[in-house]
Amino acid sequence: MKAYVSTILFLFVALTNINAQTVYGVVKSTKNEPVPYATIFVNKTSIAIRTKLDGSFELSKVPLGQIEIGVSHVEYSKAFKTIEIKSSDTRVEVNFNVEIKISNIDGVEAYAKKEKTNGIERLPDVQGVYLYAGKKNANLVIPDIVGNSATNNPRQIFAKVAGLNIWESDGAGLQLSIAARGLNPSRTSGFNTRLNGYDMSADAIGYPESYYTPPTEALQNIQVVRGAASLQYGTQFGGMVNFVKKQGPDSLKAQVVSRQTVGSFGLFNSFNSVGGTIKKWNYYTYVQRKQGNGWRDNSGFEMNSYFGNVNFKPNKRLTLGLDVTLMNYVAQQAGGLTDRMFELNPRQSIRERNWFNVTWNLAAFKVNYNINENIKFESNTFGLLASRKALGFLGGINRIDPLENRNLLSDQYKNFGNETRILHNYELNGNKCNLAFGFRLYKGFLDRRQGFGSANSDADFSFIPNNPESSEYIFPSKNVAFFAENIFRITENLSITPGARFEYISTESDGHFGQIYRDLAGNILDQEKIEESDKRTRSFPLFGIGVGYQINDQTEFYGNISQNYRAMTFNDMRVINPSLSVDPNLQDEKGHNADLGLRGKIGKIFNYDFTLFQLAYKQRIGLVQKVDPELYRAYRLRTNIADAKTHGLESFMELDIYRLCFTDSSNCSKRFTVFSNITVMDARYKDSQEPAYNNKKVELVPNLLMKYGVAYQNSKGFTVSYNFSYTSSHYTDATNAEFSANAVNGVIPSYWVMDLSLKQDLGKWRFEAGCNNLTNNMYFTRRAAGYPGPGIIPSDGRSFYATVQLTL
Template sequence: MSPLRRAALPFCLLLSLLSLSAYAQDDDQQGVNSRKPTNLPMVKVHADDWRKYLKAKLQYQMPEVDGPKITVTKKTTVTHLESQPTVIGNNLNQALARTPGVVVSEQPTPTQFNFNYRGIGNPQESEYVLVMQDGIPMEGDWIGFPTLYAFPLTQSLSEVQLIRGGSSLLYGPEPAPVINLVSKRPAPGTPLTVSTENVVGEHGLFSSYNVIERNQGAWAFRADTGYVHSDGTRANDGSQNRQADLYLAYKPDDHQQWWFDFHAISAVSGDPGRLSYTQWQNDPRTVTTPYNRDWVNRDQLVLGHTHEFGNHWSLEAKLWFTYQDLVSRAAKAQLPGQAPPSTTTLQDEAFRTYGTDVRLRKNWGRGNAFTVGTVLFHGSDPFRQWSTPDLAVARDDHSGTQILNQRRSSQYASLFAENVFRLPHRIHIVPSLRLERERVAVDETVRPPFLSRPLIHEADARHKPLFGLGLGNDFGHGNETYFNVSQGWRPLRFFDIAPPFSNLQQGHAAQLSNSVSWEAGVHGAPVTGLYYDVSVFWINFRNRLETQYINAIDTVYVNTGDTRSRGFEGQLDYDFFAPTNYATQGQHLEAFVNVSLLNARFTASRIAGQVGKTPAFSPDYLLKTGITWRNERVKLSLTAVSSAAQYWQDSDQAYGSGLTYMPARIPAYTVVDVASDWQLNHSLRLLAGISNLGDRRYFDRVWQNGLEPAVGRTWYTGFALSY
C-alpha cells in the first residue's frame, strides 16, 4: 500500500463512522417522534460547599491534619493575635482571654510565668503545662527542670495554640495541655518592610518593638528587637526585658524549604518579696526583700527542613540547641526597720539542651493520613550556690564561699505514630501510640554546710508507653462531634530523685505521675459568624508527687495520692456583622465568652484526712469574655477575666497567724482590660489601653512564703510607624 493510501485510510474510517452516527441519529429521531413524552417528577438539587464551614472553623481551631501533626478529635483552640489589639508588656490575661480554662497566676516581674489547667498541679513556673514555641519546649530543661522563666514578647507571635487531650501523644511529657506559641513569619510576596512601635505608660513603662522583613523569590527573612522597661509598683520591683529574633528561610522549589531561627531573651528584675495577707491588707507596697534580684538569659538556635516527596509523603525535621542561665540573689526577708540580713545567696543554674524532632506524614486513601516520628533530647545543667556578706553581689561574682555544686543531666527519647481513618458516614478514628524513655542524674561535689548527709550520686531511668484513641463525626452544616481518651505523664525531675536541701536521702525515686484524660464534645460553625465548642471532661491524675516535710529542715518528694478533675468547658464566638453587608466592607463586631466549670477532688492520699479535699489552684469557674470591633483602621476591645475563689495549698487550710497569716483561699476576682489600635494612615498607627480598668485590688499568686500583689490600674499610649 502506497504512503498516500496509508495516510487516507484514517480519514475514510472517520467519514464512515460519522455516516453511521448520522444514520443512527435519524433512526432515533423517528422513534422519538412516534412515542409520547413522559413527564418525570421534578428533583431539586442544592450544592453546599463544605469548604466555607472548614474555613470558618479554622479561625478558632487547628487544621485536622496540620503538617505532620494530627489534631482531629483533639480539642484545640487557636487565638489569632492579629485579630485583637496589640498586647503591651506581655499582659497574659489579655493575650489568653480567648483561651478557655488556662489560669494565669500573675507575677508582676518578667522572670517567671505561671500557668495551670483543670486543677492539675501548682502553677508555680508552669511545671505541669508544656509551653512551646514553634513546637520546641520553652522550659529550662524539658525533663529534669520543666519550669518557665522566659516568654517571648507577644508582638512577635502570630497565634497561640491550646491542645488538650492527646497533647502528650502529640508532643511529649506533661499531663495536659500544650500551649504552643507560633512565631510571626513574613507573608509570601512581602516587600522590604520596616516598622517600629514605641509605647510609654504608668510606673515608668517604656516598650519598643522593631521589625525588618522581606519575602520575595526563594529567600525570606524577618528580624526583630524588643525592649520593655518598668519601674514596677514597689521598691526593688523594676525590670528590663530584651528580645531579639532572626528568621531566615530558603525555598529552592515548591516542594521543600530550609529555615534558620535564632531567639534571644534577656530579663533582669528586682524581687521585692512576698507578703502575708495581713501585710498586703495594711500596705501592698511593702518590701520584704530589698536586696534580691533575678537574671534570666535564654538563647536558642533552630535549623528546620520541610520536604514534600512523591507518593504523598512529607517530612518535617527540626534540630535545636538552647542555652539558658538563671541567676538569683536572695537574702532572708526583713520587715521595714529591721536590721538587714548578714549574708545573701547567689545561685546559678545553667541549662545546655539539645534536641531533634523528626516527623513523616503519608496521605493515603480518601482523606486518611499516617504520621510517625521521633524526638531526642539531652540536657546538661550545672547547679551552683555561693554565700557572701555582700548583699549587692554582682551576678558573675563567685568570690563567696561555695555552698552547693551539682552536675545534672537528662536524656529523653520517644517514638510515636498516629493515623486518621476516614470511614463512611463522615466518621473518623484516630489511634495513637507513643513510647517514651527518660533518664535523669545528679552528681554532687559540694553540699550545703547545714546538712550532714553524704554527697548525692543518683540516677534514675523510666520507660512509659502512652496510648490514645479519638473518634469523631461530621454532621449537619459545619458541625463535628469528638471524643478523645488519652494518657499523659509528668517526668521525674532532678529534685524528685535528689532533694538538694534535705538531710534525707531519697533511697528510691517515686513513681511517675500519670494521667488518663477523657473528653467528649461538639463544635462547629453552623451559620455565618457563629462558632461554638462545648465539651465535658474527666481527668484521673495518679501518683501526685509532692514535698513532704519531715521536720523544719528535711523534706522528701513522695507520691501523696490521686486526684480527679471533671467539668465542662464551653466557648462561643459570634460576629454580629458577618451576616450583613458590613462584612464585605471589612467590618467585624465580635463578642466571645468562654467558661470552664471545674470539680476537682483528692480520691486517694497517704495524708490523713486528705481524701475529698480540693487540690490547690482549682477554681470552680473561670470565665473569660469580651467584645472586639475591628476593621481596616480600628481594633478596639474590652475583655474581662473572672475567677472563683481557690485554695492555694492542697490542705485547704489557712496558714500562720498575725503577720504571717494567709487565709485558706485566694478570693474571687474580676479584671477588665481595654485596648485599642488606630491606623491613621498607611504608615502611622496609634495605640492606647488601660489594664485593670476597675482598679481591682487582688492577688492570684501565693506560695509558702507569701503572696504577690497583682498590678492595679495602669495605662499606656504610643505609636507605630511602618515603611
C-alpha cells in the same frame, strides 16, 4: 474631515481597547463548589480581582500576548493557566478547579488580603506534619487580638482560651504563668511549651519551666492543644502551647515594622522588626528592648531580646530554616507580702536586695521536605543555652531582712535535641486517611548551684566561695521517644484517631550538699560534705484514641482519651538535707486526659466549643514523714503520695451581633462581637499516703473561671475591645490552709479584673492605647514559696499604655 474624525475615533477606540480584553470565568473547588473571595490575577502585573460569592470573576484590561492567569486562596492550592490573548479576543473564558490545601502555615499571603478573624480559630484535622483530629484545641490569631501586647497581657491575649488559671507575677510580661484544668501555672510548667514547634523550656523532662516569654508583638499564632497532645508532643498533663512567630511577607523585599510603647510606671517598650522575601530567601528579624519601674516599690526591670529567622526555599518542595533567639533580663524583685501587709498597702515592698536574672539563647535548624503530594517530612534540630539566677533574702516575709549574705540560686541549662516527623496521606476504602509518625532524641544538662552571695544590695550574681553550706548538682538527662498517630476516616463524617507513644527517659543527679551542725546560738559544732548521686531509667508506652464526628458541615462532635505523664523533675531527685530521702521506687506522675465535646459554627455568626473533661493525675509526688527502723530517726520521704481527679466543663461561645442583625453583611469588615468563656471544675485528693491530704481539695483549682468580652470594629480601621475576667477562690496547698503567718499558704480570694484596649489604623501608621485593670482592683493571683516571694505576690493596679507603630 470625516476620515480625520473617524481615524481619531478609530485610534481612540483602538487605544482605549488596547487593554479592552476581558478574561472571565468561574473558580470552583475539586468538589465542584464555588470558591468565593479567591484572588484572580495576571501574574507579573498588578491586575487582580476577587471572585464573587458564586465563584465568578471578570478581569478587565488584560494585556495582549501570552499571559499567566493565577488563582490563589488561603485554603486552596494555587493554580495557574497560561493563555494567549489576541487582539481579536474581547472576552476569554478561563475556569479553574482548585484543590483544598492540607495547609502549611506559609506565612501571610500577600496576594489575597486575608479576612480578619475574631482572634481565635480551630486547628484543622491535619496541619503540616501534625494531627489535631478529635483533640480540643485553639489557634489564637495574634494580629487580630486587641490588647496590651507590649506587656504580653495574658488576660487579653488568652481571653478566649477555655479554663486558664493565670498567675500575674510581674506586670511587664517577663514571665508567663498559665495552666488549664487545675494544674500548677508556675512558669507554664503544666504545658509542653514550644517556639515555632521546637522545645523552649529549661529541660522538657526534668525542669519544664519556661522562663522565656516570646513577645506578643512578634507572634502570628499561639496554638493551644489539650491533653491529647501527649502522644505527639510528649510529657505534661496540660497539653501543648506553641508560639508561632511571624514570617517575613512574601511580596516585599523588606518590610520594617517599628513599634514604640510607653505606659504607666515608667514602661517603655521598643520593638523593631524587618522581614521580607528576596528571591528564594525569606527572613524575619527583630530587636526588642523593654524597661520599666514596676507598679510596686523595688520592682524595676530591663530586658533585651533579639530574634532572627531565615528560610531558604530552593524549590517548591524543600524549605530550610534557621531560628536564633537571644534574650536577657534583670529584674529587681519586690518580694512577697503577708495578708496584713497586702490589706494595708499592696504596693509596698520590704525587700530591697532581691534580684532575678534570666538569659535565654535558643537556636533551631528546620528542614521541611514534601517528598511528594502525599508524604511530608519535617525535622527540627534545636538547642538551648540558658541560665536563671535568683539572689536575695528568701526567708519568710514575716521577718525583716537581716542584711546578711543573700541566698543565691543559680542554674545553667544546656540542652539539644531533634524531632523528626513524617506525614503520610493515603486512601482506605475510598476515604482519606493520614498517618503521622516520628521520633524524638533529647539530651539535657542542668548545673544547679545553691549557696550565698554578697551582703550588699546590688545585682551581683556571684557566689561567696568555699561556703560549707552550699550545694551543687549536675543533672544530665536523656530522652528517646517514638510515636505514631493515625486518622482513620470510616465514613465521610466519622474519623477515629488512635495513637501510641513509646518513651525512654534517663534522669541522673550527681552532686553534693554541705551539712552544718550548729548549737542553738548558731555556732558550728561540726560540718560535713555529703555526696549524692542517683540515676533513674524508665521506659513505658502511652496510648490514646480520639473520635470526631461531623454532624454537618459546621458542627463537630469530638472525644478523646489520652494517657499523660509528668516525669519526675530534678527537684524531685535532689537532696540538700540529710533528713530527706528519695524513694528508690519513685515513679513519674501518670494519668490521663479525657474530653467529650461539641464544637462548631453557625455561619459566621456564632462560634462555640463545649467540652466535658476529666483529668486524672495519679501518683503525685510529695513528702511523707517516715521512720528509719535501723537508725531510729524520723525523716521525710519523697514518694508518690496521692491521686487526684479533676472534672469539669469548659465552654466557649462567641456571637457576632452585627452579622446577626444585618444578614447581608457577611463580606463587611465591620464587627461587633461578644464572647463568653466559662469553666467549672472540681478536684479532690484520694488514696493519699499522707493522711493530712485525704479528701482535701486539690490546690490551685478554682471552681469557676469566667471571662467575657465585647469587641467592636469598623471599616475605617478602628477597633475597641473590652474584657472581663473572674477567678473564684481556691487554696494553695493540699491541706487547704486558710491562713499561715508567713503567707506562703492560704486562700487566694476570688478576684475579677477588667481591661479596655483600642486600636486605630491610618495607612502606614497604627495607634494603640488602653487601660488594664480599669477599676484599679487590689488583688493577688498567687502565693509563692520561694522567689519572687515568698508570700503574697500582688497584681498590678490600674495602668495605661499607648503605642505608635509605623510600617515601611
